[in-house]
Amino acid sequence: xxxxxxxxxxxxxxxxxxxxxxxxxxxxxxxxxxxxxxxxxxxxxxxxxxxxxxxxxxxxxxxxxxxxxxxxxxxxxxxxxxxxxxxxxxxxxxxxxxxxxxxxxxxxxxxxxxxxxxxxxxxxxxxxxxxxxxxxxxxxxxxxxxxxxxxxxxxxxxxxxxxxxxxxxxxxxxxxxxxxxxxxxxxxxxxxxxxxxxxxxxxxxxxxxxxxxxxxxxxxxxxxxxxxxxxxxxxxxxxxxxxxxxxxxxxxxxxxxxxxxxxxxxxxxxxxxxxxxxxxxxxxxxxxxxxxxxxxxxxxxxxxxxxxxxxxxxxxxxxxxxxxxxxxxxxxxxxxxxxxxxxxxxxxxxxxxxxxxxxxxxxxxxxxxxxxxxxxxxxxxxxxxxxxxxxxxxxxxxxxxxxxxxxxxxxxxxxxxxxxx
Amino acid sequence: xxxxxxxxxxxxxxxxxxxxxxxxxxxxxxxxxxxxxxxxxxxxxxxxxxxxxxxxxxxxxxxxxxxxxxxxxxxxxxxxxxxxxxxxxxxxxxxxxxxxxxxxxxxxxxxxxxxxxxxxxxxxxxxxxxxxxxxxxxxxxxxxxxxxxxxxxxxxxxxxxxxxxxxxxxxxxxxxxxxxxxxxxxxxxxxxxxxxxxxxxxxxxxxxxxxxxxxxxxxxxxxxxxxxxxxxxxxxxxxxxxxxxxxxxxxxxxxxxxxxxxxxxxxxxxxxxxxxxxxxxxxxxxxxxxxxxx
Numbered sequence: 266x267x268x269x270x271x272x273x274x275x276x277x278x279x280x281x282x283x284x285x286x287x288x289x290x291x292x293x294x295x296x297x298x299x300x301x302x303x304x305x306x307x308x309x310x311x312x313x314x315x316x317x318x319x320x321x322x323x324x325x326x327x328x329x330x331x332x333x334x335x336x337x338x339x340x341x342x343x344x345x346x347x348x349x350x351x352x353x354x355x356x357x358x359x360x361x362x363x364x365x366x367x368x369x370x371x372x373x374x375x376x377x378x379x380x381x382x383x384x385x386x387x388x389x390x391x392x393x394x395x396x397x398x399x400x401x402x403x404x405x406x407x408x409x410x411x412x413x414x415x416x417x418x419x420x421x422x423x424x425x426x427x428x429x430x431x432x433x434x435x436x437x438x439x440x441x442x443x444x445x446x447x448x449x450x451x452x453x454x455x456x457x458x459x460x461x462x463x464x465x466x467x468x469x470x471x472x473x474x475x476x477x478x479x480x481x482x483x484x485x486x487x488x489x490x491x492x493x494x495x496x497x498x499x500x501x502x503x504x505x506x507x508x509x510x511x512x513x514x515x516x517x518x519x520x521x522x523x524x525x526x527x528x529x530x531x532x533x534x535x536x537x538x539x540x541x542x543x544x545x546x547x548x549x550x551x552x553x554x555x556x557x558x559x560x561x562x563x564x565x566x567x568x569x570x571x572x573x574x575x576x577x578x579x580x581x582x583x584x585x586x587x588x589x590x591x592x593x594x595x596x597x598x599x600x601x602x603x604x605x606x607x608x609x610x611x612x613x614x615x616x617x618x619x620x621x622x623x624x625x626x627x628x629x630x631x632x633x634x635x636x637x638x639x640x641x642x643x644x645x646x647x648x649x650x651x652x653x654x655x656x657x658x659x660x661x662x663x664x665x666x667x668x669x670x671x672x673x674x675x676x677x678x679x680x681x682x683x684x685x686x
Numbered sequence: 687x688x689x690x691x692x693x694x695x696x697x698x699x700x701x702x703x704x705x706x707x708x709x710x711x712x713x714x715x716x717x718x719x720x721x722x723x724x725x726x727x728x729x730x731x732x733x734x735x736x737x738x739x740x741x742x743x744x745x746x747x748x749x750x751x752x753x754x755x756x757x758x759x760x761x762x763x764x765x766x767x768x769x770x771x772x773x774x775x776x777x778x779x780x781x782x783x784x785x786x787x788x789x790x791x792x793x794x795x796x797x798x799x800x801x802x803x804x805x806x807x808x809x810x811x812x813x814x815x816x817x818x819x820x821x822x823x824x825x826x827x828x829x830x831x832x833x834x835x836x837x838x839x840x841x842x843x844x845x846x847x848x849x850x851x852x853x854x855x856x857x858x859x860x861x862x863x864x865x866x867x868x869x870x871x872x873x874x875x876x877x878x879x880x881x882x883x884x885x886x887x888x889x890x891x892x893x894x895x896x897x898x899x900x901x902x903x904x905x906x907x908x909x910x911x912x913x914x915x916x917x918x919x920x921x922x923x924x925x926x927x928x929x930x931x932x933x934x935x936x937x938x939x940x941x942x943x944x945x946x947x948x949x950x951x952x953x954x955x956x957x958x959x960x961x962x963x964x965x966x967x968x969x970x971x972x973x974x975x976x977x978x979x980x
Contacts, residue, residue, distance in 0.1 A: 330946065333729075333732070333949065337732055357729065357730060357733055358729065358732060449927075449929060499841050505819055505821070505822065632730075635948075636947075636948045643931075643932065646929070646931055647932075650931055652843070652931050668748075672726065672728060672730055672737075675739075676730065676737060
């Protein structure tokens, strides 16, 4: 065992760090954000002449792997943008520096943030990331098609949602599915489970709770939509162009995120510009919860210029920069005050997002979450296609999740044993 | 020091660089992979090596109990058993056509048939995804012309694997075709003349002259194709990501996800060891079959 560990440590030490303290801060940002943030960073440099920042743009598809490889190689940047579901994983690696003592000095206050999103950055009581922009899922729907089917307002409850879909579906003689809910995404089954009150994991997040009655209620609601023909049983592949099909009326509702606001505005024909809008997620008995997604800014524990890195994080998460950032990218601000800027306040289609963010619920903050989420959509897909029964799908899901969390149980047990002795 | 000893020393001296490189880049990784397969090396171990546990053969027991492994193995065998012979058959057919004196512009056809091997799979996949599209795809339009209802090729669990096999055969047959052409050209012309003089029909000539003449080529093509097909990864990865309902999730795709997506290196290494054993078994079967024919 030692030999093996030594071998891997050897590989890990192969990278070396020689940065003098005056070298620029290394800031990793992903995709479009990485491109656009350069502009804000230049302003930061102008205001802080003692700090230079080198923004390195990482493609989203390679981001997770690159960060892990950088960690193993000991060459993590000073700070980075991190998808907030990845925070727990990098905390488990002890790669991130906690914030608690430096929050006040940086002028960051949790009260300015949406609680659901804030909490995705908290592991065992310590904060490891500051929300940069937020992301959730809600309804995009065709107001004209719903109105024609006798629904003048968006559905607020599960039963209203189902009857609206039925009405649209039947009015079109079956030409219109009702909703497009791609089967290869975990968001919807997880949202419905959270809405029904499931914690998804139990026993201190060491075992799956998917066959429990709460998750089952959301799961049943979701699967009934497919079984009743109100959503096509298909993965993302067979709807070649979502915008075209939404414009054609192949479906009247789509559960998706803020990035699609810009896409819908750009890609739908102009005559449909007033024929769609957004609405918060319906819940079991009234407006329901949705995901607390988004990206956080984190400072790595290996950084030798943590103070300067924190200053940059504070700068980027302040309301003025958040509004600028929204204008540049369309990413929704994490800071509540930024939402009062005219650009955001006067946008009718954004109002639903503001409401939804207040009801955003975090997914379990465990390093294994991405893997568990992946199993959730596979189970949903198998049940929707009738490959297995619902009972079987959820029991198998729990077994798989328990197997994924085996190491976590062992580590918890060991920590408890050491603490007790 | 005797001459013999000095010679031996010189030989070792000359061998050392090669052996060193071989040890560093081949023996060590293989041994490390084998050792990893007996541990639960994962993300937690990357953070703190103290959390690594040697779980020995329990790893393999766990893998063999995992329904995902059996599903991936089933899909891989489906791909190998249906796709392998089909690919070899198409290659042979194309090679026979290209080798025939009746065909004109053989150089052109050889280039055309070989072109898919050279193109990158990702760009090919985009085109094929359109061909397979249930609503607007060329394949379904063609089927509807001859009166057969179309299918959701990549979206239907029953059809996704055949669709992947079709793509893989189209993409790869050119390579084996070239080897077959070389094999055909190595068969002495006198044998065909002798067969013609003896009054053999073309079927008889094929059965008794061409096929035996191609036996060594067949063996080579069979083994390399099988090994390649057991390692199928790119086609399902770009076309279906293993779906729908895991119907195109192959062993290597499963291994990739466990290892590089979830960072469960221990389990992924165990899968690699199992795949090696399965491939070895397949190769042994082929050697036995080839030996029986001789």
